[in-house]
Amino acid sequence: MQRIVEKLISLNKSISTMESATGGFIASSITNVENASKVFPFGAVTYITESKIKMGVPKEIIETYGVYSIETAKAMSKAITELTETTFGLGITGKLQKDEEDPKVYISIYDREYDQYEAFIVEMNPRGRQEEKQFIEKKIEEKILQILEKH
Numbered sequence: 010m011q012r013i014v015e016k017l018i019s020l021n022k023s024i025s026t027m028e029s030a031t032g033g034f035i036a037s038s039i040t041n042v043e044n045a046s047k048v049f050p051f052g053a054v055t056y057i058t059e060s061k062i063k064m065g066v067p068k069e070i071i072e073t074y075g076v077y078s079i080e081t082a083k084a085m086s087k088a089i090t091e092l093t094e095t096t097f098g099l100g101i102t103g104k105l106q107k108d109e110e111d112p113k114v115y116i117s118i119y120d121r122e123y124d125q126y127e128a129f130i131v132e133m134n135p136r137g138r139q140e141e142k143q144f145i146e147k148k149i150e151e152k153i154l155q156i157l158e159k160h
Contacts, residue, residue: 010038010045013150016157017048023095024153026052027064027085029076030103030114034142035149051093055085061102064088077103079115079128086119086126096121097156099149105133105141114145118152122160127152 017024026036026049036052039045055061058076062068065088066081074080085100098121103114112133117126131148133141 010042010146010150013153013157014039014042014045014048016154017096018044020157020160022097022157022160023048023050023093024097024099025050025089025093025095026099026101027055027061027066027089028052028099028101029055029061029085030105031101031142031145032056035099035101035146038146050095051089053089061085065092077113077115079117079130082115082117083119083126083128086117090119090121097153099153101145101149103131103133105138116145116149116152118149118156120156127156 028035033052033054039049053064055064058071066084070080070084082100082102086098090098098119100117104112114131114133117128119126131145
């Protein structure tokens, strides 16, 4: 996350997170970087559906597409961006556990300046929970760096 924090600082941009499946792991990774407070004002862990709705995710999105969906991840990323007025919002929902049927994590990065989403799915393979979160973190880092190259 070091490169992301540095790049956000240099571009005078900011990011906030709404995490479910990763339980705050991404926010923790960002705040482990010196000067992260310059670009990261807020991170929310919305582990249950009601928390997502309280944070601004439309109930209709969850009812229509399910809590584990790209549409919900997109709504999470936009809601956290609007709430915190950051440049980017990161929404993460899904299932990590290897004993879950069809374990997938749905990720969306919302760019408020361009009103655009970068959304993707990470298929999970059986591994430990910590390793799964680290794997997701790497995928998110790659995607955010690609987005920042466009700014």
